[in-house]
Amino acid sequence: MSKKERLVAAIQDGTVIDHIPAAKTFQVANLLQLERLSTPVTIGYNFTSNKVGRKGIIKVSNRFFTDAEISHLSVVAPNAVLNIIHDYEVAEKKTVRTPDELRGIVKCNNPKCITNNEPTGTIFHVVDKSEGILRCHYCEKEQHIDQVELCK
Ligand SMILES: [Zn+2]
Known part of the structure:
Protein backbone atom coordinates (compact mmCIF):
# COMPACT_ATOMS: atom_id res chain seq x y z
CA MET A 1 0.00 0.00 0.00
CA SER A 2 1.43 3.41 -0.92
CA LYS A 3 1.78 6.30 1.54
CA LYS A 4 -0.98 8.10 -0.29
CA GLU A 5 -3.44 5.26 0.26
CA ARG A 6 -2.56 5.10 3.94
CA LEU A 7 -3.47 8.77 4.28
CA VAL A 8 -7.00 7.85 3.27
CA ALA A 9 -7.46 4.47 4.90
CA ALA A 10 -5.97 4.88 8.36
CA ILE A 11 -9.18 4.06 10.20
CA GLN A 12 -10.47 0.57 10.91
CA ASP A 13 -14.15 1.06 10.10
CA GLY A 14 -15.98 4.14 8.98
CA THR A 15 -16.03 6.72 6.23
CA VAL A 16 -13.26 8.80 4.70
CA ILE A 17 -14.55 11.76 2.74
CA ASP A 18 -11.97 12.79 0.17
CA HIS A 19 -11.70 15.48 -2.54
CA ILE A 20 -13.48 18.18 -0.56
CA PRO A 21 -12.46 21.67 -1.75
CA ALA A 22 -10.27 22.85 1.19
CA ALA A 23 -12.34 25.98 1.87
CA LYS A 24 -15.51 23.88 2.15
CA THR A 25 -14.17 21.32 4.61
CA PHE A 26 -15.96 22.74 7.64
CA GLN A 27 -19.20 23.24 5.74
CA VAL A 28 -19.12 19.55 4.89
CA ALA A 29 -18.63 18.79 8.59
CA ASN A 30 -21.64 20.97 9.40
CA LEU A 31 -23.85 19.44 6.72
CA LEU A 32 -23.13 15.96 8.02
CA GLN A 33 -23.68 17.17 11.60
CA LEU A 34 -20.36 15.72 12.67
CA GLU A 35 -20.35 17.86 15.83
CA ARG A 36 -23.15 15.63 17.14
CA LEU A 37 -21.17 12.42 16.83
CA SER A 38 -19.48 10.73 19.74
CA THR A 39 -17.16 8.66 17.52
CA PRO A 40 -13.65 9.89 16.56
CA VAL A 41 -13.59 12.42 13.72
CA THR A 42 -10.44 13.70 12.06
CA ILE A 43 -10.67 16.81 9.92
CA GLY A 44 -7.70 17.67 7.73
CA TYR A 45 -7.38 20.25 5.02
CA ASN A 46 -4.99 21.96 2.63
CA PHE A 47 -3.74 18.66 1.27
CA THR A 48 -2.69 18.96 -2.37
CA SER A 49 -5.08 17.44 -4.89
CA ASN A 50 -5.06 17.12 -8.66
CA LYS A 51 -8.85 17.20 -8.72
CA VAL A 52 -9.79 20.22 -6.62
CA GLY A 53 -6.59 22.22 -5.95
CA ARG A 54 -6.18 22.10 -2.19
CA LYS A 55 -8.49 19.61 -0.60
CA GLY A 56 -9.91 18.55 2.70
CA ILE A 57 -10.24 15.03 4.02
CA ILE A 58 -12.58 14.02 6.83
CA LYS A 59 -12.30 10.65 8.53
CA VAL A 60 -15.21 9.46 10.62
CA SER A 61 -14.84 6.25 12.60
CA ASN A 62 -17.74 3.82 12.90
CA ARG A 63 -20.18 5.97 10.97
CA PHE A 64 -21.64 5.35 7.53
CA PHE A 65 -23.77 7.93 5.78
CA THR A 66 -27.02 7.37 3.93
CA ASP A 67 -27.37 8.38 0.29
CA ALA A 68 -29.71 11.15 1.44
CA GLU A 69 -27.08 12.52 3.82
CA ILE A 70 -24.42 12.28 1.13
CA SER A 71 -26.62 14.11 -1.36
CA HIS A 72 -26.54 17.19 0.89
CA LEU A 73 -22.87 17.57 0.00
CA SER A 74 -23.82 18.40 -3.59
CA VAL A 75 -24.23 22.01 -2.45
CA VAL A 76 -20.62 22.45 -1.30
CA ALA A 77 -18.56 19.48 -2.45
CA PRO A 78 -20.12 17.88 -5.55
CA ASN A 79 -16.87 16.10 -6.43
CA ALA A 80 -16.29 14.59 -3.01
CA VAL A 81 -15.71 10.84 -2.83
CA LEU A 82 -16.71 8.81 0.21
CA ASN A 83 -14.53 5.80 0.92
CA ILE A 84 -16.36 3.23 3.00
CA ILE A 85 -13.73 1.54 5.16
CA HIS A 86 -14.04 -1.95 6.59
CA ASP A 87 -11.08 -3.48 8.42
CA TYR A 88 -8.67 -0.78 7.15
CA GLU A 89 -9.58 -1.46 3.52
CA VAL A 90 -11.67 0.62 1.13
CA ALA A 91 -14.72 -1.62 0.70
CA GLU A 92 -16.72 0.80 -1.44
CA LYS A 93 -16.49 4.26 -2.96
CA LYS A 94 -19.51 6.52 -3.18
CA THR A 95 -19.83 9.72 -5.11
CA VAL A 96 -22.12 12.63 -4.38
CA ARG A 97 -25.34 12.71 -6.37
CA THR A 98 -27.39 15.85 -6.62
CA PRO A 99 -30.82 15.09 -5.13
CA ASP A 100 -34.18 16.06 -6.70
ZN1 LIG B 1 -37.90 31.49 -2.07
Whole structure:
Protein backbone atom coordinates (compact mmCIF):
# COMPACT_ATOMS: atom_id res chain seq x y z
CA MET A 1 0.00 0.00 0.00
CA SER A 2 1.43 3.41 -0.92
CA LYS A 3 1.78 6.30 1.54
CA LYS A 4 -0.98 8.10 -0.29
CA GLU A 5 -3.44 5.26 0.26
CA ARG A 6 -2.56 5.10 3.94
CA LEU A 7 -3.47 8.77 4.28
CA VAL A 8 -7.00 7.85 3.27
CA ALA A 9 -7.46 4.47 4.90
CA ALA A 10 -5.97 4.88 8.36
CA ILE A 11 -9.18 4.06 10.20
CA GLN A 12 -10.47 0.57 10.91
CA ASP A 13 -14.15 1.06 10.10
CA GLY A 14 -15.98 4.14 8.98
CA THR A 15 -16.03 6.72 6.23
CA VAL A 16 -13.26 8.80 4.70
CA ILE A 17 -14.55 11.76 2.74
CA ASP A 18 -11.97 12.79 0.17
CA HIS A 19 -11.70 15.48 -2.54
CA ILE A 20 -13.48 18.18 -0.56
CA PRO A 21 -12.46 21.67 -1.75
CA ALA A 22 -10.27 22.85 1.19
CA ALA A 23 -12.34 25.98 1.87
CA LYS A 24 -15.51 23.88 2.15
CA THR A 25 -14.17 21.32 4.61
CA PHE A 26 -15.96 22.74 7.64
CA GLN A 27 -19.20 23.24 5.74
CA VAL A 28 -19.12 19.55 4.89
CA ALA A 29 -18.63 18.79 8.59
CA ASN A 30 -21.64 20.97 9.40
CA LEU A 31 -23.85 19.44 6.72
CA LEU A 32 -23.13 15.96 8.02
CA GLN A 33 -23.68 17.17 11.60
CA LEU A 34 -20.36 15.72 12.67
CA GLU A 35 -20.35 17.86 15.83
CA ARG A 36 -23.15 15.63 17.14
CA LEU A 37 -21.17 12.42 16.83
CA SER A 38 -19.48 10.73 19.74
CA THR A 39 -17.16 8.66 17.52
CA PRO A 40 -13.65 9.89 16.56
CA VAL A 41 -13.59 12.42 13.72
CA THR A 42 -10.44 13.70 12.06
CA ILE A 43 -10.67 16.81 9.92
CA GLY A 44 -7.70 17.67 7.73
CA TYR A 45 -7.38 20.25 5.02
CA ASN A 46 -4.99 21.96 2.63
CA PHE A 47 -3.74 18.66 1.27
CA THR A 48 -2.69 18.96 -2.37
CA SER A 49 -5.08 17.44 -4.89
CA ASN A 50 -5.06 17.12 -8.66
CA LYS A 51 -8.85 17.20 -8.72
CA VAL A 52 -9.79 20.22 -6.62
CA GLY A 53 -6.59 22.22 -5.95
CA ARG A 54 -6.18 22.10 -2.19
CA LYS A 55 -8.49 19.61 -0.60
CA GLY A 56 -9.91 18.55 2.70
CA ILE A 57 -10.24 15.03 4.02
CA ILE A 58 -12.58 14.02 6.83
CA LYS A 59 -12.30 10.65 8.53
CA VAL A 60 -15.21 9.46 10.62
CA SER A 61 -14.84 6.25 12.60
CA ASN A 62 -17.74 3.82 12.90
CA ARG A 63 -20.18 5.97 10.97
CA PHE A 64 -21.64 5.35 7.53
CA PHE A 65 -23.77 7.93 5.78
CA THR A 66 -27.02 7.37 3.93
CA ASP A 67 -27.37 8.38 0.29
CA ALA A 68 -29.71 11.15 1.44
CA GLU A 69 -27.08 12.52 3.82
CA ILE A 70 -24.42 12.28 1.13
CA SER A 71 -26.62 14.11 -1.36
CA HIS A 72 -26.54 17.19 0.89
CA LEU A 73 -22.87 17.57 0.00
CA SER A 74 -23.82 18.40 -3.59
CA VAL A 75 -24.23 22.01 -2.45
CA VAL A 76 -20.62 22.45 -1.30
CA ALA A 77 -18.56 19.48 -2.45
CA PRO A 78 -20.12 17.88 -5.55
CA ASN A 79 -16.87 16.10 -6.43
CA ALA A 80 -16.29 14.59 -3.01
CA VAL A 81 -15.71 10.84 -2.83
CA LEU A 82 -16.71 8.81 0.21
CA ASN A 83 -14.53 5.80 0.92
CA ILE A 84 -16.36 3.23 3.00
CA ILE A 85 -13.73 1.54 5.16
CA HIS A 86 -14.04 -1.95 6.59
CA ASP A 87 -11.08 -3.48 8.42
CA TYR A 88 -8.67 -0.78 7.15
CA GLU A 89 -9.58 -1.46 3.52
CA VAL A 90 -11.67 0.62 1.13
CA ALA A 91 -14.72 -1.62 0.70
CA GLU A 92 -16.72 0.80 -1.44
CA LYS A 93 -16.49 4.26 -2.96
CA LYS A 94 -19.51 6.52 -3.18
CA THR A 95 -19.83 9.72 -5.11
CA VAL A 96 -22.12 12.63 -4.38
CA ARG A 97 -25.34 12.71 -6.37
CA THR A 98 -27.39 15.85 -6.62
CA PRO A 99 -30.82 15.09 -5.13
CA ASP A 100 -34.18 16.06 -6.70
CA GLU A 101 -35.00 18.16 -3.69
CA LEU A 102 -33.06 20.01 -0.97
CA ARG A 103 -34.92 20.49 2.31
CA GLY A 104 -33.57 22.82 4.97
CA ILE A 105 -30.08 22.91 3.46
CA VAL A 106 -29.78 26.26 1.70
CA LYS A 107 -31.39 29.68 2.04
CA CYS A 108 -33.48 31.37 -0.64
CA ASN A 109 -31.81 34.35 -2.36
CA ASN A 110 -35.11 36.22 -2.56
CA PRO A 111 -35.34 38.54 0.49
CA LYS A 112 -39.14 38.67 0.11
CA CYS A 113 -39.47 34.89 0.17
CA ILE A 114 -41.60 33.55 3.03
CA THR A 115 -38.70 31.35 4.10
CA ASN A 116 -36.66 34.49 4.89
CA ASN A 117 -39.45 36.13 6.84
CA GLU A 118 -41.15 33.34 8.74
CA PRO A 119 -39.73 30.31 10.50
CA THR A 120 -40.35 28.01 7.54
CA GLY A 121 -37.84 25.42 6.44
CA THR A 122 -36.66 25.90 2.85
CA ILE A 123 -37.49 23.48 0.06
CA PHE A 124 -35.77 23.65 -3.30
CA HIS A 125 -36.46 21.60 -6.39
CA VAL A 126 -33.35 20.82 -8.39
CA VAL A 127 -34.57 21.69 -11.88
CA ASP A 128 -31.27 21.19 -13.72
CA LYS A 129 -28.74 18.87 -12.10
CA SER A 130 -25.97 19.35 -14.65
CA GLU A 131 -26.16 23.16 -14.41
CA GLY A 132 -26.98 23.17 -10.69
CA ILE A 133 -30.20 25.18 -10.97
CA LEU A 134 -32.50 25.23 -7.93
CA ARG A 135 -36.06 26.54 -7.79
CA CYS A 136 -37.54 27.68 -4.51
CA HIS A 137 -40.71 25.74 -3.69
CA TYR A 138 -42.32 28.84 -2.14
CA CYS A 139 -41.39 31.83 -4.31
CA GLU A 140 -40.27 29.88 -7.41
CA LYS A 141 -37.13 31.99 -7.79
CA GLU A 142 -34.43 30.07 -9.62
CA GLN A 143 -30.92 30.24 -8.25
CA HIS A 144 -27.60 28.62 -8.91
CA ILE A 145 -26.35 26.04 -6.42
CA ASP A 146 -23.00 27.88 -6.17
CA GLN A 147 -24.70 31.12 -5.18
CA VAL A 148 -26.90 30.01 -2.32
CA GLU A 149 -26.01 30.29 1.33
CA LEU A 150 -26.26 27.34 3.68
CA CYS A 151 -28.96 27.50 6.35
CA LYS A 152 -26.38 27.10 9.12
ZN1 LIG B 1 -37.90 31.49 -2.07
